[in-house]
Structure formats: structure tokens, C-alpha cells
Amino acid sequence: MSSISPTARMANAIRALAIDAVQQANSGHPGMPMGMAEIALALWQRHLKHNPNNPNWPDRDRFVLSNGHGSMLLYALLHLTGYEGLPIEELKRFRQLHSKTPGHPEVGITPGVETTTGPLGQGLANAVGMALAEALLAQEFNRDELKIVDHYTYAFVGDGCLMEGISHEACSLAGTLKLAKLIVLYDDNGISIDGDVKHWFADNTAQRFEAYGWHVIRQVDGHDVEAVDAAIVAAKKADKPTLICCRTVIGKGAPTKAGGHDVHGSPLGAAEVAATRIALDWPFAPFVIPDEVYAAWSMRETGARAEADWRARFDAYRAKYPQQAAEFMRRMKGELPAHWSETTRAFIAGAHAKAETIATRKASQQTIDGLAAILPELLGGSADLTGSNLTNWKTAKPVRATEAGLQFGNYINYGVREFGMSAVLNGIALHGGYRPFGGTFLTFSDYSRNALRVAALMKARSIFVFTHDSIGLGEDGPTHQPVEHLASLRLIPQLDVWRAADTVETAVAWVQAVARQGPSCLVFSRQNLLFIQRSETQIEHIAKGGYVLRDWNEEVVAHKLIVLATGSEVELALAAIEPLARVGIAARVVSMPSTTVFDRQEADWREYVLPKGVMRLALEAGVSDYWRKYVGLEGGVIGIDTFGESAPAATLFEHFGFTVENIVEQARALFI
Secondary structure (H helix, E strand, O other): OOOOOHHHHHHHHHHHHHHHHHHHHOOOOOHHHHHOHHHHHHHHHHOOOOOOOOOOOOOOOEEEEOOHHHHHHHHHHHHHHOOOOOOHHHHHOOOOOOOOOOOOOOOOOOOOOOOOOOOOOHHHHHHHHHHHHHHHHHHHHOEOOEOOOOOOEEEEEEHHHHHOHHHHHHHHHHHHOOOOOEEEEEEEOOEEOOEEHHHOOOOOHHHHHHHHOOEEEEEEEOOOHHHHHHHHHHHHOOOOOEEEEEEOOOOOOOOOOOOOHHHOOOOOOHHHHHHHHHHOOOOOOOOOOOHHHHHHHOOHHHHHHHHHHHHHHHHHHHHHOHHHHHHHHHHHHOOOOOOHHHHHHHHHHHHHHHOOOEEHHHHHHHHHHHHHOOOOOEEEEEOOOHHHHOOOOOOOOEOEEEOOEEEOOOEEEOOOOHHHHHHHHHHHHHHOOOEEEEEEEHHHHHHHHHHHHHHHHHOOOOEEEEEOOOHHHOOOOOOOOOOOHHHHHHOOOOOEEEEOOOHHHHHHHHHHHHHOOOOEEEEOOOOEEOOOOOOHHHHHHHHHOOEEEEOOOOOOOOEEEEEEEOOOHHHHHHHOHHHHHHOOEEEEEEEOOOHHHHOOOOHHHHHHHOOOOOEEEEEOOOOOHHHHHHHOOOOEEEOOOOOOOOOOHHHHHHHOOOOHHHHHHHHHHHOO
């Protein structure tokens, strides 16, 4: 007969699964799951509203494991509570190829995982986005007598998450917006990979979060289930986000390694595993969980009841508010509005009919204004550059915190927080109900980059708007002039990058980004760009990412040349057609607003646009190497392989060789 309590045995089931999986994989992080077992038990058994039978029902609580290296904690919880998609065989395959238990949690791979975490701090920022989405949806859809959006967002974080600067960006915003249904449990174990964090992380974390406007609960014993439970109860009563500081021992239960950094990211080893089993009074073989422990952990019946209660409430809501109910479900499913194709096609045709010569950032604003009229889920914002990014629109309403709570709006002022904004966008997108976008300058995509990368990994439906796309911004100089950024973003798998040449390509880029099941970067100019006349067929071809804008003049027979260009350089390519013809070069101009989309087209299309055996010259105000994939070593590239300069835009384009004269000179050199 075991001397330990049933509650302790439930917590030890987490520890056992963690040490067994890490030991079998011979890699992983057992320390955090062992140290947070009681915290997880308190939350997942007594508070978290979820249904293992249906991991995706709309009003479930969201749980984010921001300290994602401790992924076995989450996998153990999902398995123990009854998620059928995660049987014990998958835990035995921890960190193995094509398993549902990868080294860090990945959304879309494991049922019940809400977001991909691992890069520390980003999960916390995602949680802020999820809590923000919940608060806004509640304001938009709930009625006094019927609340169909009423759930919490919980996040586990560690010291590493709070060391990362993104935690400041996101948590400062969360406090300002008073996101009261965000509850963060901090695993304060004082240990990171290098050892005792007091030598490099001596912040007063509680005071820091209080300064953000958070409710802080200090000095909770993270190994006391009742204490953690009481803290969560108190957090739910707060009118602001809550940080619960839980003191824990990393690797608790391991006789010789608990409390030290050696248990953070390495298997315990066979001898320590055996000793830990004795210390925990866990006499079972690896991956064996007693039936009574499974029964105690199972949330299948409780979860089914919670969802059934919500569905009954939603049925009453639908009977009383049928239009709002249908709209809510459409948006939570991520479906586009009715008549989307016809409406957007007419909008694009209208942009062509206007024939405006304006900056593509202005064309973007006009497109947003048109989309907002048919897309109520559009949720915009900017990192303190609204007037420069032009990301607002006529009916935009700012999101504001008031004494009465969050005031509904559809535009978020993120402040100077590019990284935080991007990760919050990802959280909003993952939560569902909104199609979020946020803007900054293209050069500051560097600040955002890892959130963009994770968005691509997750296929999150986030839209990142980047303006001031080249040396065309002029006098601000090289710190603000992106050179390598377009090429760098295009190298991220599953991320679409659009650089529009005029109003029509801008409209198409926006429509494609909104409809896409994944993230997109929309890149726009500061300066005016010439409107380009097209046929209806050419307008349709823009969506292919690359298309023939002007074809060869067959009367010019000496040489044929394909000139590829994007953005502001397209009008330069068009201007060079006649001068090239005068020196015997027939030029086909190919606009490539999205190389990433073009590369996905059928081989026949790519061969039609860029036939083999024809010399090619690429133009883009950025690094030249990227374009070698299209022009080859024998072709030419007019690009910028240095940093920019501070001067008026026209002066800079001439200085860097973006002139018709230089195009003709470089083209002629290709045929010598």
C-alpha cells in the first residue's frame, strides 16, 4: 500500500512520463515537467476548461506552454486527461521522426497544442494575443443574458521567457489593455542552462509586472496543489492580468540532481531514474500508468459536459440572434464571407479603372478600407507608425482600456514593439475569430523575424505589413533603408512575400494574403509608383506571383532579353523597353510581385514566363544574390550590395545605378 496521497500520485505520473520519455529518447528536458507537476495538476484538474473529445471547440480555455522545452509536461497532461490522438505509443516516440511528440510543442501536430513554442517568450506573447482576441470577441458577440465567448488564457513561463525582451513588450501591452482573463504561472526555480540565474537575472519580477499594471500573487509554493489552486481562484477575480509566482525545485523527485542545472536539459540517466522511482514511490515499469491514476486524471466526461453546456447556451443564442451566431461560427472556422471572390474581383478591377499613381503604402490603405467593408474580422494595427505605414482606415476604431474594461475596437496601437506585435498577431490568428495584421518599416522586420519564422512554421494566418521598402525612403539613410530584408524574408519556408508595383498589384496582394491559409508579408513603398495599364488577363495573372507585363517587340530581331523586376523597379523596366529596342535588344518585362508564390506555380507557367535559353536581367533595390536563382550566373542583376546612403530618393536611385541608361549598358554587356 502506497503511503503517498492520490493527488501526489497524480503529480508523480507526470514526472514518471517525463523521465521515461526523455530517457528513452536520450534527449529532452525533464527538469521543468518534474518541477511544475503540482502546478499543472492544480490548473488542469481544477480550472482549465477543455474537452479531450474535441480539442478545438470555440469556448475552451487556451493553454500555452511558453517554456516549450518542457514539452513532456504538456504531452503528459494531454495523454493523462484523455486526448485520444495522443496514446502512450506516441509518448514512447518522443522526439522521433514524424511522431506527435516533437521536441517542442507544435500546433497542428499534437491535438490540444494551441501554439508552437520553444523560442522563449514567444508563447507568452501568443497568450497575450489569445487573451486579446477573447476579450474583443466577447465585446463584439456576447449579450448580457447570453455569453458565448467566456474563457481564460493560461500560460506557463520560466525564467528564460521573462529574460527575453519580448516578455516586456507583450506584458506591458497586456497590462495597459487590462486583459483580466490572462493568467500566467511563473515557474520560479532559479535555474537555467548555465546554472543559478541570480548571477544574470536579479530582476524583481513581481515589481516589474506590477509596474506593467498586472495583479501579482507572490511566493506561492509551487509544490502545494492547494496553494496554487487558491492563487488561480484569486487571479480569476482580478480586473487585470495576473502573474502567479510559484517557487519550485527543478527536477523535484530526483534524489541527487533536483535543484541543479544538470537536470534542466539532459536525461537523468538509468541510475538516477531508478532512484527517482524509489523516491517517488513509483514502482511501475516505464510508461505504465495505473488504471486508477488514469481514471483520476481523465477529463473526458467533465470536458464533454463543459462543451455541452456551451452548446446549449449557443443554441439559445442562435435562436435569439441567428445572424450574429452564423457570423461567429463563420469567423471561428476561418471561412471567408459569402461572395468573397466576386466582391474582391470587382474591387481589383476598380483599382485598375482609377489608374492612380500613388505610393503603394497609400494603395494598401485604400485596399484595407475596401476590405474592411466586407471583412468584419479584419483587426489592424501598427508598431507606432500608423501615419507612416497607413495601416488605419476610415472606419477603424482603436482598442482602448477603460475603467469599465476593454473597449471594443478593430485597430491596435502596439507601441514601439515590433517583435511583440508580431507574436501577439500570431496569438490572435491562432485563437480564431479575427484576421490580424500589423505594420512597421521593412528594415524593422529584423526585430520581428523570429515571430515571422514561427508564424510560417505554424501556418498562422497573420499578415505583416512592411512599408518604406527600399532606398526610396530617402534621407533617413542606411539605418532605415532595407537592403537584405526582402531576400531574407523570401528564404523563410511557407512565408509568402509580396512587393507590389502599383495599386493593382497591391490590391491583389492583399486579397491573396487574406485568403491564404498561412502568413504573408506585404511590402510597400513610401514614394509614389506609376500606375501600369494591364489587360484583364494580366490582372488575373498577378495572383500567380510572376507574369508577363510587356512582351517582346518581334520587330527587334538582334537579341531577346527578359527583364525581371519588383515594386518600384517595374516602372523602370518598362521605361527601358524602347531604349533597349534602339540598340537591338527586344525586352520582355516580367513583374514578380511574389517570387514565393511564383515558385509554387506549375512548371508550364514558370517556363512560359521565363523560357529557357533567353538571357535575363533582374532589377531590385536590394541585394543581388537572391536573383541568381532566376538569371543564373550568365545573366545580370542590378541590385544593391552595400548599405544605402542618406539623400533624396531620386538621387539615391541614380547613385546606385537604377536608371534606364544603366539598364541599357548592363543589357548590352550581356550580349558581348
